[in-house]
Amino acid sequence: MIQSHDPRMNRLGLPDAPATAAAKGALDQFGTYEAFHQKKEGAPFVYVGPVHAPEADVAFLFAKEQYSRRFACTGLWVVPTAAITVTDYVGDQEWAYDSLPLLTNQQAAATAPPAGPRSGDDTAAEAAYAAGEEDYDIFHLKKRGKAHQHVGKVRASSPAQALQVAKAVFSDQRPVVNVWAARSADFLRSDDGDRDIWTTTPEKKYRDAISYKVQDRIERFKAETGTSQAD
């Protein structure tokens, strides 16, 4: 057995020369979900990164601690990576919607705004939903190296159409380097009642750099030992 300085390892009883480990299966750590957080009420949801998880509920548990354990957070969404449709990436000064296939005039008319998300007693919208249209969440990347940000929802009958609708709805937003679209139904979202799971986050000062103030101690030490003169 390997003797460790770590008592936990000695309790594990690690074998001395383990045999070669078998390769991990392709899904040994599951598929991936993408997570988005909201820093404060009213702020847009912003992409924070992926988690590996078997199901959305587990993905939510994981994303909550991996991406929102430190800083203020008021909401969290997770969605399967596979559920997101991605446009081409374009240059920092360009508009990613320009890379979409061009529509015929007829198609363009069919996707013209207003085609926002479900609201109140909109009978046209109800008819559209009944005909199979759904809400999609749209995310923009404004600059390469930054994070995708939620810009709103559109109604469409396919991801490709959702991007076309978004092109019309968000035509005033530029530049856009990349667009993500995902069916709203595919997200697992925290609701307002869950917000208290982040209540104590700002109080966990032991993991904040600012709670470690040691300059006074250093000055006192220097004064006592006279090293300040030696500097």
Next chain:
Amino acid sequence: MNPTLDLLYRLADDQLILGHRNSEWNGLGPILEEDIAFSSMAQDKLGHSLQLYSLLHALGEAEPDTVAFTRNAPQFHCCQLVELPIGEYDFSLTRHFLFDHAELLRFEALATSSYEPLAQVARKLRGELKYHALHANTWMKRLGTATDEAIERMQRSLDFTLPYALGIFEKTDAEAEIISSGLFVGEDELRGRWLESISKVLAQTALEVPDVLALTPVLGGRHGQHTEHLQPLLDEMAEVFRLDPTADW
């Protein structure tokens, strides 16, 4: 012991010892993301114990560090459930599930405690404990309905752990006064709520739940009688602290 102190010591010692135990998983968890989540909850438990020891300090007891790092096993009031070694992940998850349900309900009840400083702490921790219970329930439901291997493991862990979990509700001599003074609803009441709460979740799994109240509880912890695991845990935890008791670390 004064009923407030009696109650606070039990709560604080449970949180400290289980937080310590669960921290042993950090870096060794079954999935990276789970490793992170489990560590957060262990930190939370340490944080709870610190807040509770601080209430004790305000009532004239020693500093939290002194109380946590210098007592020996017979002076601890934790239930034996929390001191058991981490074992395999099925046991640690089952303990987390059984303990955290009791913890959530206990703090819910304490939110209206007649001892206002404690009630304040309890109210503040509500959301944090909600996440802990959500985590525990999700795992219990997932593993309790998964492969035969997982169900068998979880069943074995549940059967082993339940008698220890009943030890959470062991009463002390102060119980009558704790209830009559409005400090807390009492252990019997809590146990009833807990049983209802865990049963709801377990009913959604393939696990068989025995007649819990017919089991023989593992008692003694609240009276300073502990398993052989607690003293070595304390010695390990205080190894550095005791190197130089005069030091500021």
Next chain:
Amino acid sequence: MYGSASTHDLPTTALTGLENEDPILLAEFEARINRGEKIEPGDWMPALYRKQLTRMIEQHAHSEIIGSLPEGTWITRAPGFRRKMAQMAKVQDEVGHAQLLYSAAETLGKTREEMLTDLINGKSKYSNVFNYPTPTWADSNVISWLIDAGAIVNQLANAKGSYGPYCRALDRICAEEAFHLKYGHDAVVHMATGTPIQRKMMQEALNRWWPAIMTFFGPSDKMSVHTEILMRWKVKMASNDECRNQFLDMYVPKILEIGLTLPDANLRKNEETGQWEFTEPDWEDFKRVINGDGPCNAERIAVRRAAEENGAWVRRALLTPKAQYVRPLA
């Protein structure tokens, strides 16, 4: 916590594979980097860029997860609430950093499973310093402060690199490292200015760790064709010597001001050149350790392997038949 993308183990041949790349795409790729734009996962990229970045981010990820172990050694023994909770949070962060970095590497096409398999079979490298033990609490503090400080020098440089997902991960990591650095400094200062027992313990730990710290950024870079290309592509952002020199500039005074000494009689700053002079680290020993023969290599790998094996049933249980692997998006 990662020191350097050590280029010393790059092929010394002048062949880079660039001859086989489409010259127009290559020109567009380089023009984008020259404009200061980041490369994102959907972009065309040369095979060498993908390969070198994958290797570097993967090594960085391994360094985080293995790097959690020397400090994890003291997680159950940290003295007092303040240290105990912070030590837990720090070890947790290292695991979190590994998760972020594996995710960034996955966007380049290598799965987390492949990376972890390579790690537990000893096929991958990680920062060599983590093959040394932490026999006392003070050793853990030295890592928390000085290894993290070194890592920050390197990571701040890399955060200005060209690959978007790596930059995003590093931004987050650097924000968290700010806590590590302050926490580590705080712990070292308390020891170094504390009781005689504490001071002795800290000085001994520093003496043990200093040679390893001096190797943290890797040997001087040999300027090869590869190195030049990787710097042009903003994969490698600063030379190993530059990082080491910057680290010494920032931290030697902070070490000395709290009464600690450094176990290298030749260590001094040449005020004319602005460069630090020091006893050349034993690079032969470094090579021996990085190739598997260090005091803790076997343990580090065995621990990771035990974690994987002990958790296998959990992962088997949760895997649903409909699960499909998709590369993370960004």
